[in-house]
Amino acid sequence: MANDLRVAFIGAGNMAEAMISGIVKTGTLEPRQVTATNRSNADRLLELHNEYGIQGIMRDKLQLSSYDVIFLAMKPKDAESSLLSIKDHIRPDQVVMSVLAGISTEFMEEHLNDGQQVIRVMPNTSSMLRESATAISPGQNVTMKNVKLAKSLLSSIGEVYVIEEDQMDLFTGIAGSGPAYFYYLMEHIEKTAHENGMDVQQAREIGAQTILGAAKMMIEREETPTELRQNVTSPNGTTAAGLDALNENGGGTAIKAAIEGAMNRSKEITEQLAKVTVQ
Template sequence: MSQLYSTSITPEISSLRLCFYGAGSMAEAIVRGLIDQGLTAPKQIGMINRQNAARLDELSARYGVLAAFDNESKSVMLGEADIVFLAIKPKDAAEALKQLRHVLRRDQLIVSIIAGLSIHTMESLLGQSMNIVRTMPNTSSTIGLGATGISFSSSVPEGQRSLAEAMFKSVGMTAVVEEHLLDVVTGVSGSGPAYIYYMMEAMIEAGRGRGLSDEAARELTIQTVLGAAHMVKSTNEHPADLRNKVTSPNGTTQAAIETLDAHGFSQAIIHAVGRAADRAAEMGKDIERSATS
Protein backbone atom coordinates (compact mmCIF):
# COMPACT_ATOMS: atom_id res chain seq x y z
CA MET A 1 0.00 0.00 0.00
CA SER A 2 1.42 3.40 -0.96
CA GLN A 3 2.44 6.04 1.54
CA LEU A 4 -0.26 8.30 0.14
CA TYR A 5 -3.08 5.85 0.74
CA SER A 6 -2.01 4.07 3.90
CA THR A 7 -1.62 6.97 6.33
CA SER A 8 -3.69 9.84 7.66
CA ILE A 9 -0.48 11.78 8.30
CA THR A 10 0.25 14.39 5.65
CA PRO A 11 2.88 12.88 3.33
CA GLU A 12 5.75 14.95 2.00
CA ILE A 13 4.72 16.25 -1.41
CA SER A 14 8.32 16.02 -2.57
CA SER A 15 8.23 12.23 -2.21
CA LEU A 16 5.16 11.81 -4.43
CA ARG A 17 4.80 11.51 -8.17
CA LEU A 18 2.35 13.94 -9.77
CA CYS A 19 0.71 13.65 -13.17
CA PHE A 20 -1.26 16.41 -14.87
CA TYR A 21 -3.80 15.15 -17.40
CA GLY A 22 -4.18 18.38 -19.33
CA ALA A 23 -1.53 21.03 -19.92
CA GLY A 24 -3.43 24.30 -20.12
CA SER A 25 -2.80 27.56 -18.27
CA MET A 26 -4.27 26.38 -14.97
CA ALA A 27 -2.20 23.20 -14.94
CA GLU A 28 0.88 25.29 -15.70
CA ALA A 29 0.04 27.70 -12.86
CA ILE A 30 -0.14 24.86 -10.34
CA VAL A 31 3.08 23.32 -11.63
CA ARG A 32 4.89 26.64 -11.39
CA GLY A 33 3.57 27.24 -7.88
CA LEU A 34 4.63 23.81 -6.64
CA ILE A 35 8.12 24.24 -8.06
CA ASP A 36 8.58 27.90 -7.08
CA GLN A 37 7.50 27.19 -3.50
CA GLY A 38 9.95 24.29 -3.30
CA LEU A 39 7.22 21.76 -2.56
CA THR A 40 8.49 19.31 -5.15
CA ALA A 41 11.09 18.88 -7.89
CA PRO A 42 10.35 19.06 -11.62
CA LYS A 43 11.39 15.42 -12.05
CA GLN A 44 8.46 14.40 -9.82
CA ILE A 45 5.93 16.01 -12.17
CA GLY A 46 4.62 14.48 -15.38
CA MET A 47 2.35 16.16 -17.91
CA ILE A 48 0.23 14.81 -20.73
CA ASN A 49 -2.45 16.13 -23.05
CA ARG A 50 -4.54 14.74 -25.85
CA GLN A 51 -2.47 15.77 -28.87
CA ASN A 52 -0.57 19.06 -28.51
CA ALA A 53 3.02 17.82 -28.40
CA ALA A 54 4.41 21.32 -28.94
CA ARG A 55 2.75 22.50 -25.73
CA LEU A 56 4.30 19.62 -23.78
CA ASP A 57 7.73 20.40 -25.25
CA GLU A 58 7.28 24.03 -24.18
CA LEU A 59 6.40 23.12 -20.59
CA SER A 60 9.16 20.55 -20.34
CA ALA A 61 11.74 23.08 -21.51
CA ARG A 62 10.38 25.83 -19.25
CA TYR A 63 10.05 23.89 -16.00
CA GLY A 64 12.02 20.69 -16.45
CA VAL A 65 8.95 18.48 -15.98
CA LEU A 66 8.51 15.12 -17.66
CA ALA A 67 6.20 14.70 -20.64
CA ALA A 68 4.56 11.66 -22.24
CA PHE A 69 3.59 11.70 -25.90
CA ASP A 70 2.44 8.23 -27.00
CA ASN A 71 -0.48 6.31 -25.52
CA GLU A 72 1.66 3.70 -23.81
CA SER A 73 3.84 6.31 -22.09
CA LYS A 74 0.76 8.24 -21.03
CA SER A 75 -0.79 5.14 -19.45
CA VAL A 76 2.44 4.35 -17.58
CA MET A 77 2.78 7.92 -16.30
CA LEU A 78 -0.84 8.00 -15.12
CA GLY A 79 -0.63 4.55 -13.55
CA GLU A 80 2.56 5.28 -11.64
CA ALA A 81 1.44 8.65 -10.26
CA ASP A 82 0.47 9.12 -6.62
CA ILE A 83 -1.61 12.18 -7.47
CA VAL A 84 -3.44 12.71 -10.75
CA PHE A 85 -4.67 16.21 -11.64
CA LEU A 86 -7.61 16.25 -14.03
CA ALA A 87 -7.10 19.50 -15.92
CA ILE A 88 -9.12 18.78 -19.06
CA LYS A 89 -11.91 20.86 -20.57
CA PRO A 90 -15.46 20.08 -19.36
CA LYS A 91 -16.59 19.13 -22.86
CA ASP A 92 -13.89 16.43 -23.02
CA ALA A 93 -14.31 15.18 -19.45
CA ALA A 94 -16.79 12.31 -19.88
CA GLU A 95 -14.85 10.63 -22.68
CA ALA A 96 -11.50 11.16 -20.98
CA LEU A 97 -12.58 9.75 -17.62
CA LYS A 98 -14.12 6.68 -19.25
CA GLN A 99 -10.76 6.03 -20.90
CA LEU A 100 -9.03 6.34 -17.51
CA ARG A 101 -11.27 3.73 -15.90
CA HIS A 102 -8.76 0.92 -16.42
CA VAL A 103 -5.65 3.06 -15.87
CA LEU A 104 -6.13 4.70 -12.50
CA ARG A 105 -5.67 2.87 -9.19
CA ARG A 106 -7.87 2.94 -6.11
CA ASP A 107 -4.99 4.21 -3.94
CA GLN A 108 -4.34 7.34 -6.03
CA LEU A 109 -5.50 10.81 -5.08
CA ILE A 110 -7.52 12.43 -7.87
CA VAL A 111 -7.55 16.23 -8.00
CA SER A 112 -10.11 17.71 -10.39
CA ILE A 113 -10.13 21.29 -11.67
CA ILE A 114 -12.97 20.57 -14.12
CA ALA A 115 -15.76 23.13 -13.71
CA GLY A 116 -19.16 21.66 -12.86
CA LEU A 117 -18.11 18.02 -12.72
CA SER A 118 -19.38 16.46 -9.48
CA ILE A 119 -17.55 13.90 -7.39
CA HIS A 120 -20.44 11.47 -7.89
CA THR A 121 -20.21 11.79 -11.68
CA MET A 122 -16.45 11.36 -11.62
CA GLU A 123 -16.77 8.15 -9.61
CA SER A 124 -19.45 6.89 -12.00
CA LEU A 125 -17.25 7.59 -15.01
CA LEU A 126 -14.24 5.96 -13.34
CA GLY A 127 -16.28 2.95 -12.30
CA GLN A 128 -15.27 3.02 -8.64
CA SER A 129 -15.15 5.11 -5.49
CA MET A 130 -11.89 7.02 -5.22
CA ASN A 131 -10.23 9.66 -3.09
CA ILE A 132 -11.24 12.76 -5.02
CA VAL A 133 -10.46 16.42 -4.40
CA ARG A 134 -12.73 18.69 -6.41
CA THR A 135 -11.42 22.23 -6.83
CA MET A 136 -12.34 25.53 -8.44
CA PRO A 137 -9.25 27.75 -8.85
CA ASN A 138 -9.23 30.98 -10.82
CA THR A 139 -6.90 32.49 -13.37
CA SER A 140 -5.07 34.65 -10.82
CA SER A 141 -3.39 31.39 -9.80
CA THR A 142 -1.06 31.99 -12.75
CA ILE A 143 0.61 34.80 -10.77
CA GLY A 144 0.38 33.17 -7.35
CA LEU A 145 -2.67 35.20 -6.26
CA GLY A 146 -5.35 32.64 -6.92
CA ALA A 147 -8.48 31.84 -4.95
CA THR A 148 -9.42 28.15 -4.89
CA GLY A 149 -12.52 26.48 -3.50
CA ILE A 150 -11.94 22.88 -2.40
CA SER A 151 -14.26 19.96 -1.59
CA PHE A 152 -13.45 16.34 -0.78
CA SER A 153 -15.06 12.98 -1.32
CA SER A 154 -15.95 11.31 1.97
CA SER A 155 -13.09 8.80 1.71
CA VAL A 156 -10.28 11.40 1.57
CA PRO A 157 -8.33 11.14 4.88
CA GLU A 158 -7.09 14.14 6.82
CA GLY A 159 -3.53 13.80 5.60
CA GLN A 160 -4.57 13.97 1.96
CA ARG A 161 -6.87 16.91 2.68
CA SER A 162 -3.95 18.84 4.16
CA LEU A 163 -1.83 17.83 1.18
CA ALA A 164 -4.39 19.17 -1.29
CA GLU A 165 -4.69 22.46 0.57
CA ALA A 166 -0.91 22.86 0.66
CA MET A 167 -0.67 22.35 -3.10
CA PHE A 168 -3.26 25.01 -3.90
CA LYS A 169 -1.90 27.41 -1.31
CA SER A 170 1.24 27.42 -3.44
CA VAL A 171 -0.74 29.46 -6.00
CA GLY A 172 -2.86 31.59 -3.65
CA MET A 173 -5.46 31.11 -0.92
CA THR A 174 -7.92 28.27 -0.38
CA ALA A 175 -11.41 27.88 1.07
CA VAL A 176 -12.76 24.44 1.96
CA VAL A 177 -16.50 24.28 1.30
CA GLU A 178 -19.25 21.69 0.97
CA GLU A 179 -19.38 20.38 -2.57
CA HIS A 180 -22.78 21.87 -3.37
CA LEU A 181 -21.27 25.32 -2.73
CA LEU A 182 -18.53 24.94 -5.35
CA ASP A 183 -20.86 26.31 -8.01
CA VAL A 184 -21.20 29.45 -5.87
CA VAL A 185 -17.41 29.60 -5.59
CA THR A 186 -17.34 29.46 -9.39
CA GLY A 187 -19.68 32.43 -9.55
CA VAL A 188 -17.78 34.50 -6.97
CA SER A 189 -14.09 33.78 -7.54
CA GLY A 190 -13.85 31.36 -10.45
CA SER A 191 -15.39 33.81 -12.90
CA GLY A 192 -14.79 36.80 -10.63
CA PRO A 193 -11.60 38.16 -12.24
CA ALA A 194 -13.56 38.74 -15.46
CA TYR A 195 -16.04 41.00 -13.64
CA ILE A 196 -13.17 43.15 -12.38
CA TYR A 197 -11.56 43.25 -15.83
CA TYR A 198 -14.90 44.31 -17.32
CA MET A 199 -15.22 47.16 -14.81
CA MET A 200 -11.63 48.19 -15.53
CA GLU A 201 -12.38 48.26 -19.26
CA ALA A 202 -15.20 50.71 -18.57
CA MET A 203 -13.08 52.89 -16.26
CA ILE A 204 -10.29 53.09 -18.82
CA GLU A 205 -12.74 53.93 -21.59
CA ALA A 206 -14.37 56.61 -19.44
CA GLY A 207 -10.99 58.20 -18.72
CA ARG A 208 -10.04 58.17 -22.39
CA GLY A 209 -13.43 59.61 -23.33
CA ARG A 210 -12.83 62.54 -20.99
CA GLY A 211 -9.40 63.31 -22.43
CA LEU A 212 -6.85 61.15 -20.58
CA SER A 213 -4.19 59.42 -22.65
CA ASP A 214 -4.49 55.66 -23.08
CA GLU A 215 -1.51 55.13 -20.81
CA ALA A 216 -2.74 57.45 -18.06
CA ALA A 217 -6.25 55.97 -18.07
CA ARG A 218 -4.86 52.45 -17.92
CA GLU A 219 -2.27 53.06 -15.20
CA LEU A 220 -4.63 55.06 -13.00
CA THR A 221 -7.26 52.33 -13.26
CA ILE A 222 -4.83 49.51 -12.50
CA GLN A 223 -3.41 51.28 -9.46
CA THR A 224 -6.87 52.17 -8.19
CA VAL A 225 -8.08 48.56 -8.31
CA LEU A 226 -4.83 47.28 -6.83
CA GLY A 227 -4.93 49.81 -4.01
CA ALA A 228 -8.58 49.14 -3.21
CA ALA A 229 -7.98 45.39 -2.95
CA HIS A 230 -4.98 45.92 -0.70
CA MET A 231 -6.98 48.27 1.53
CA VAL A 232 -9.68 45.66 2.09
CA LYS A 233 -7.10 42.98 2.83
CA SER A 234 -4.75 45.02 5.02
CA THR A 235 -7.42 46.76 7.12
CA ASN A 236 -9.75 43.75 7.35
CA GLU A 237 -12.63 46.20 7.15
CA HIS A 238 -15.83 45.48 5.28
CA PRO A 239 -15.82 47.00 1.78
CA ALA A 240 -19.00 48.90 2.63
CA ASP A 241 -17.27 50.60 5.57
CA LEU A 242 -14.30 51.60 3.43
CA ARG A 243 -16.66 52.90 0.75
CA ASN A 244 -18.55 54.99 3.27
CA LYS A 245 -15.30 56.50 4.56
CA VAL A 246 -14.40 57.88 1.14
CA THR A 247 -17.92 58.98 0.26
CA SER A 248 -18.31 62.57 1.42
CA PRO A 249 -21.87 63.98 1.52
CA ASN A 250 -22.72 65.70 -1.77
CA GLY A 251 -19.20 64.94 -3.04
CA THR A 252 -17.90 63.39 -6.23
CA THR A 253 -17.91 59.81 -4.93
CA GLN A 254 -21.48 60.08 -3.71
CA ALA A 255 -22.54 61.35 -7.11
CA ALA A 256 -20.79 58.41 -8.77
CA ILE A 257 -22.27 55.82 -6.37
CA GLU A 258 -25.76 57.23 -6.86
CA THR A 259 -25.28 56.90 -10.61
CA LEU A 260 -24.16 53.28 -10.23
CA ASP A 261 -27.19 52.57 -8.04
CA ALA A 262 -29.48 54.20 -10.59
CA HIS A 263 -28.16 51.78 -13.19
CA GLY A 264 -28.54 48.72 -10.95
CA PHE A 265 -24.82 48.10 -10.45
CA SER A 266 -25.08 45.99 -7.27
CA GLN A 267 -27.98 43.92 -8.55
CA ALA A 268 -26.19 43.36 -11.85
CA ILE A 269 -23.19 41.90 -10.02
CA ILE A 270 -25.41 39.75 -7.80
CA HIS A 271 -27.27 38.43 -10.84
CA ALA A 272 -23.99 37.82 -12.69
CA VAL A 273 -22.57 35.74 -9.82
CA GLY A 274 -25.82 33.80 -9.63
CA ARG A 275 -25.90 33.14 -13.37
CA ALA A 276 -22.29 31.94 -13.38
CA ALA A 277 -23.10 29.57 -10.50
CA ASP A 278 -26.19 28.29 -12.32
CA ARG A 279 -24.18 27.79 -15.51
CA ALA A 280 -21.59 25.74 -13.62
CA ALA A 281 -24.40 23.48 -12.40
CA GLU A 282 -25.79 23.22 -15.93
CA MET A 283 -22.38 22.24 -17.29
CA GLY A 284 -22.15 19.51 -14.66
CA LYS A 285 -25.55 18.14 -15.68
CA ASP A 286 -24.52 18.21 -19.34
CA ILE A 287 -21.43 16.14 -18.50
CA GLU A 288 -23.54 13.72 -16.45
CA ARG A 289 -25.99 13.30 -19.33
CA SER A 290 -23.18 12.66 -21.80
CA ALA A 291 -21.72 10.12 -19.40
CA THR A 292 -24.91 8.08 -19.32
CA SER A 293 -25.84 8.40 -22.99
Protein backbone atom coordinates in the same frame (compact mmCIF):
# COMPACT_ATOMS: atom_id res chain seq x y z
CA MET B 1 6.36 18.62 0.42
CA ALA B 2 7.77 15.10 -0.12
CA ASN B 3 10.47 15.19 -2.76
CA ASP B 4 9.26 11.90 -4.26
CA LEU B 5 5.66 13.15 -4.75
CA ARG B 6 4.67 13.08 -8.41
CA VAL B 7 1.88 15.10 -9.98
CA ALA B 8 0.42 14.79 -13.49
CA PHE B 9 -1.82 17.30 -15.24
CA ILE B 10 -4.12 15.84 -17.89
CA GLY B 11 -4.93 18.89 -19.98
CA ALA B 12 -2.26 21.51 -20.53
CA GLY B 13 -4.21 24.71 -21.13
CA ASN B 14 -4.47 28.04 -19.32
CA MET B 15 -5.55 26.70 -15.96
CA ALA B 16 -2.98 23.91 -15.85
CA GLU B 17 -0.23 26.40 -16.70
CA ALA B 18 -1.36 28.86 -14.01
CA MET B 19 -1.18 26.08 -11.42
CA ILE B 20 2.12 24.67 -12.68
CA SER B 21 3.63 28.14 -12.59
CA GLY B 22 2.61 28.64 -8.95
CA ILE B 23 3.65 25.15 -7.84
CA VAL B 24 7.04 25.18 -9.54
CA LYS B 25 8.04 28.80 -9.05
CA THR B 26 7.44 28.59 -5.28
CA GLY B 27 9.68 25.51 -5.18
CA THR B 28 6.76 23.53 -3.70
CA LEU B 29 7.63 20.81 -6.19
CA GLU B 30 10.74 20.40 -8.28
CA PRO B 31 10.01 20.59 -12.02
CA ARG B 32 10.98 16.90 -12.30
CA GLN B 33 8.02 16.04 -10.03
CA VAL B 34 5.48 17.56 -12.42
CA THR B 35 4.24 16.20 -15.75
CA ALA B 36 1.76 17.78 -18.14
CA THR B 37 -0.03 16.01 -20.91
CA ASN B 38 -2.54 16.73 -23.64
CA ARG B 39 -4.04 14.80 -26.48
CA SER B 40 -2.01 16.00 -29.44
CA ASN B 41 -0.34 19.40 -29.07
CA ALA B 42 3.37 18.59 -28.72
CA ASP B 43 4.35 22.26 -29.25
CA ARG B 44 2.35 23.26 -26.20
CA LEU B 45 4.06 20.61 -24.06
CA LEU B 46 7.46 21.81 -25.27
CA GLU B 47 6.48 25.38 -24.40
CA LEU B 48 5.61 24.33 -20.83
CA HIS B 49 8.83 22.32 -20.56
CA ASN B 50 10.92 25.28 -21.73
CA GLU B 51 9.16 27.73 -19.41
CA TYR B 52 8.92 25.66 -16.21
CA GLY B 53 11.29 22.73 -16.70
CA ILE B 54 8.49 20.19 -16.21
CA GLN B 55 8.04 17.06 -18.29
CA GLY B 56 5.63 17.13 -21.20
CA ILE B 57 4.36 13.72 -22.26
CA MET B 58 1.72 12.86 -24.83
CA ARG B 59 -1.42 11.43 -23.21
CA ASP B 60 -1.04 7.95 -24.70
CA LYS B 61 2.53 7.67 -23.32
CA LEU B 62 1.65 8.74 -19.76
CA GLN B 63 2.24 5.99 -17.15
CA LEU B 64 -0.58 6.93 -14.80
CA SER B 65 0.49 4.48 -12.08
CA SER B 66 3.63 6.55 -11.40
CA TYR B 67 1.75 9.58 -10.06
CA ASP B 68 0.41 10.29 -6.56
CA VAL B 69 -1.86 13.10 -7.74
CA ILE B 70 -3.62 13.29 -11.10
CA PHE B 71 -5.08 16.69 -11.90
CA LEU B 72 -7.85 16.74 -14.49
CA ALA B 73 -7.60 20.06 -16.35
CA MET B 74 -9.39 19.51 -19.64
CA LYS B 75 -12.76 21.06 -20.61
CA PRO B 76 -15.83 19.72 -18.78
CA LYS B 77 -17.18 18.19 -22.00
CA ASP B 78 -14.13 15.89 -22.08
CA ALA B 79 -14.54 14.81 -18.43
CA GLU B 80 -16.45 11.61 -19.03
CA SER B 81 -14.13 10.19 -21.68
CA SER B 82 -11.08 11.20 -19.63
CA LEU B 83 -12.38 9.58 -16.45
CA LEU B 84 -13.17 6.38 -18.33
CA SER B 85 -9.73 6.42 -19.93
CA ILE B 86 -7.90 6.60 -16.58
CA LYS B 87 -10.29 4.39 -14.59
CA ASP B 88 -8.49 1.07 -14.97
CA HIS B 89 -4.98 2.50 -14.89
CA ILE B 90 -5.04 4.04 -11.41
CA ARG B 91 -5.08 2.60 -7.87
CA PRO B 92 -7.40 3.72 -5.05
CA ASP B 93 -4.44 5.24 -3.14
CA GLN B 94 -3.83 7.70 -5.98
CA VAL B 95 -5.92 10.84 -5.76
CA VAL B 96 -7.70 12.44 -8.70
CA MET B 97 -8.13 16.21 -8.29
CA SER B 98 -10.40 17.83 -10.85
CA VAL B 99 -10.47 21.57 -11.56
CA LEU B 100 -13.34 21.20 -14.04
CA ALA B 101 -16.29 23.55 -13.58
CA GLY B 102 -19.53 21.72 -12.88
CA ILE B 103 -18.00 18.25 -12.50
CA SER B 104 -19.17 16.84 -9.17
CA THR B 105 -17.30 14.38 -6.97
CA GLU B 106 -20.31 12.09 -7.44
CA PHE B 107 -19.87 12.19 -11.23
CA MET B 108 -16.16 11.43 -10.87
CA GLU B 109 -16.77 8.58 -8.43
CA GLU B 110 -19.44 7.07 -10.69
CA HIS B 111 -17.03 7.04 -13.64
CA LEU B 112 -14.06 5.61 -11.71
CA ASN B 113 -13.66 2.34 -9.85
CA ASP B 114 -15.20 1.85 -6.40
CA GLY B 115 -13.28 3.47 -3.59
CA GLN B 116 -11.32 5.86 -5.83
CA GLN B 117 -10.17 9.00 -4.04
CA VAL B 118 -11.30 12.21 -5.73
CA ILE B 119 -11.24 15.88 -4.78
CA ARG B 120 -13.10 18.66 -6.60
CA VAL B 121 -10.94 21.77 -6.82
CA MET B 122 -11.84 25.26 -8.06
CA PRO B 123 -8.80 27.52 -8.49
CA ASN B 124 -8.51 30.66 -10.58
CA THR B 125 -5.86 31.90 -12.98
CA SER B 126 -4.29 34.14 -10.31
CA SER B 127 -2.57 30.85 -9.37
CA MET B 128 0.07 32.10 -11.79
CA LEU B 129 1.11 34.69 -9.17
CA ARG B 130 0.19 32.56 -6.13
CA GLU B 131 -2.89 34.70 -5.50
CA SER B 132 -5.64 32.19 -6.30
CA ALA B 133 -8.71 31.80 -4.12
CA THR B 134 -9.05 28.01 -4.37
CA ALA B 135 -11.84 25.83 -2.97
CA ILE B 136 -11.67 22.10 -2.40
CA SER B 137 -14.46 19.61 -1.71
CA PRO B 138 -13.28 16.11 -0.90
CA GLY B 139 -15.12 13.06 -2.29
CA GLN B 140 -16.41 10.34 0.00
CA ASN B 141 -13.38 8.00 -0.22
CA VAL B 142 -10.59 10.47 0.24
CA THR B 143 -8.27 10.08 3.24
CA MET B 144 -7.48 12.90 5.66
CA LYS B 145 -3.85 12.56 4.57
CA ASN B 146 -4.80 13.37 0.98
CA VAL B 147 -7.02 16.30 2.03
CA LYS B 148 -3.97 17.66 3.86
CA LEU B 149 -1.85 17.01 0.78
CA ALA B 150 -4.34 18.90 -1.40
CA LYS B 151 -4.36 21.83 1.05
CA SER B 152 -0.61 22.09 1.20
CA LEU B 153 -0.09 21.61 -2.54
CA LEU B 154 -2.75 24.17 -3.42
CA SER B 155 -1.63 26.65 -0.78
CA SER B 156 1.40 27.14 -3.04
CA ILE B 157 -0.94 28.87 -5.52
CA GLY B 158 -2.82 31.03 -3.00
CA GLU B 159 -5.45 30.73 -0.28
CA VAL B 160 -7.32 27.42 0.09
CA TYR B 161 -10.86 27.01 1.45
CA VAL B 162 -12.43 23.64 2.24
CA ILE B 163 -16.12 24.03 1.41
CA GLU B 164 -19.23 21.88 1.21
CA GLU B 165 -19.74 20.72 -2.35
CA ASP B 166 -23.18 22.34 -2.57
CA GLN B 167 -21.35 25.71 -2.38
CA MET B 168 -19.00 24.88 -5.25
CA ASP B 169 -21.17 26.39 -8.03
CA LEU B 170 -21.45 29.62 -6.06
CA PHE B 171 -17.71 29.61 -5.35
CA THR B 172 -17.12 29.16 -9.08
CA GLY B 173 -19.33 32.21 -9.77
CA ILE B 174 -17.44 34.33 -7.25
CA ALA B 175 -13.83 33.16 -7.47
CA GLY B 176 -13.27 30.73 -10.36
CA SER B 177 -14.78 33.11 -12.90
CA GLY B 178 -14.25 36.17 -10.70
CA PRO B 179 -10.95 37.47 -12.10
CA ALA B 180 -12.72 38.03 -15.44
CA TYR B 181 -15.16 40.49 -13.85
CA PHE B 182 -12.27 42.61 -12.62
CA TYR B 183 -10.55 42.44 -16.00
CA TYR B 184 -13.83 43.52 -17.59
CA LEU B 185 -14.07 46.40 -15.10
CA MET B 186 -10.53 47.35 -16.06
CA GLU B 187 -11.31 47.24 -19.77
CA HIS B 188 -14.01 49.81 -19.12
CA ILE B 189 -11.75 51.93 -16.92
CA GLU B 190 -9.20 52.01 -19.75
CA LYS B 191 -11.83 52.79 -22.38
CA THR B 192 -13.31 55.62 -20.33
CA ALA B 193 -9.88 57.03 -19.50
CA HIS B 194 -8.91 56.89 -23.17
CA GLU B 195 -12.13 58.64 -24.22
CA ASN B 196 -11.29 61.38 -21.74
CA GLY B 197 -7.75 61.86 -23.02
CA MET B 198 -5.58 59.65 -20.80
CA ASP B 199 -2.94 57.26 -22.08
CA VAL B 200 -4.25 53.66 -21.86
CA GLN B 201 -1.11 52.25 -20.23
CA GLN B 202 -1.17 54.94 -17.56
CA ALA B 203 -4.89 54.31 -16.97
CA ARG B 204 -4.17 50.57 -16.60
CA GLU B 205 -1.53 51.18 -13.93
CA ILE B 206 -3.74 53.62 -12.04
CA GLY B 207 -6.78 51.37 -12.25
CA ALA B 208 -4.88 48.24 -11.21
CA GLN B 209 -3.27 50.00 -8.23
CA THR B 210 -6.73 51.21 -7.18
CA ILE B 211 -8.17 47.66 -7.36
CA LEU B 212 -5.13 46.26 -5.51
CA GLY B 213 -5.37 48.92 -2.78
CA ALA B 214 -9.07 48.27 -2.25
CA ALA B 215 -8.48 44.49 -2.13
CA LYS B 216 -5.73 44.94 0.47
CA MET B 217 -7.93 47.24 2.56
CA MET B 218 -10.66 44.57 2.61
CA ILE B 219 -8.19 41.86 3.59
CA GLU B 220 -6.07 43.77 6.11
CA ARG B 221 -8.45 46.25 7.75
CA GLU B 222 -11.25 45.39 10.13
CA GLU B 223 -13.89 47.68 8.59
CA THR B 224 -16.60 46.08 6.47
CA PRO B 225 -16.78 46.89 2.74
CA THR B 226 -19.76 49.14 3.54
CA GLU B 227 -17.72 51.09 6.11
CA LEU B 228 -14.77 51.33 3.74
CA ARG B 229 -17.07 52.61 0.98
CA GLN B 230 -18.59 55.17 3.35
CA ASN B 231 -15.09 56.38 4.32
CA VAL B 232 -14.44 57.23 0.66
CA THR B 233 -17.78 58.95 0.20
CA SER B 234 -17.94 62.62 1.22
CA PRO B 235 -21.43 64.12 1.39
CA ASN B 236 -22.26 65.66 -1.96
CA GLY B 237 -18.75 64.81 -3.17
CA THR B 238 -17.34 63.06 -6.22
CA THR B 239 -17.73 59.48 -4.94
CA ALA B 240 -21.39 60.04 -4.10
CA ALA B 241 -21.90 61.20 -7.68
CA GLY B 242 -20.04 58.17 -9.02
CA LEU B 243 -21.95 55.70 -6.83
CA ASP B 244 -25.28 57.30 -7.75
CA ALA B 245 -24.43 56.80 -11.42
CA LEU B 246 -23.39 53.20 -10.71
CA ASN B 247 -26.68 52.47 -8.96
CA GLU B 248 -28.79 54.25 -11.56
CA ASN B 249 -27.11 52.15 -14.23
CA GLY B 250 -27.72 48.87 -12.44
CA GLY B 251 -24.19 48.32 -11.04
CA GLY B 252 -25.26 46.13 -8.09
CA THR B 253 -27.77 44.23 -10.19
CA ALA B 254 -25.11 43.57 -12.83
CA ILE B 255 -22.67 42.15 -10.24
CA LYS B 256 -25.37 39.85 -8.82
CA ALA B 257 -26.32 38.75 -12.35
CA ALA B 258 -22.70 37.97 -13.23
CA ILE B 259 -22.13 35.78 -10.16
CA GLU B 260 -25.47 34.01 -10.54
CA GLY B 261 -24.98 33.61 -14.30
CA ALA B 262 -21.69 31.79 -13.75
CA MET B 263 -23.12 29.81 -10.82
CA ASN B 264 -26.11 28.70 -12.88
CA ARG B 265 -23.90 27.70 -15.80
CA SER B 266 -21.86 25.52 -13.42
CA LYS B 267 -25.09 23.84 -12.25
CA GLU B 268 -26.22 23.45 -15.85
CA ILE B 269 -22.96 21.66 -16.79
CA THR B 270 -23.59 19.20 -13.93
CA GLU B 271 -27.18 18.61 -15.06
CA GLN B 272 -26.32 18.23 -18.75
CA LEU B 273 -23.64 15.65 -18.02
CA ALA B 274 -25.97 13.72 -15.72
CA LYS B 275 -28.52 13.51 -18.56
CA VAL B 276 -25.94 12.35 -21.12
CA THR B 277 -24.75 9.67 -18.71
CA VAL B 278 -28.26 8.38 -17.97
CA GLN B 279 -29.14 8.00 -21.68
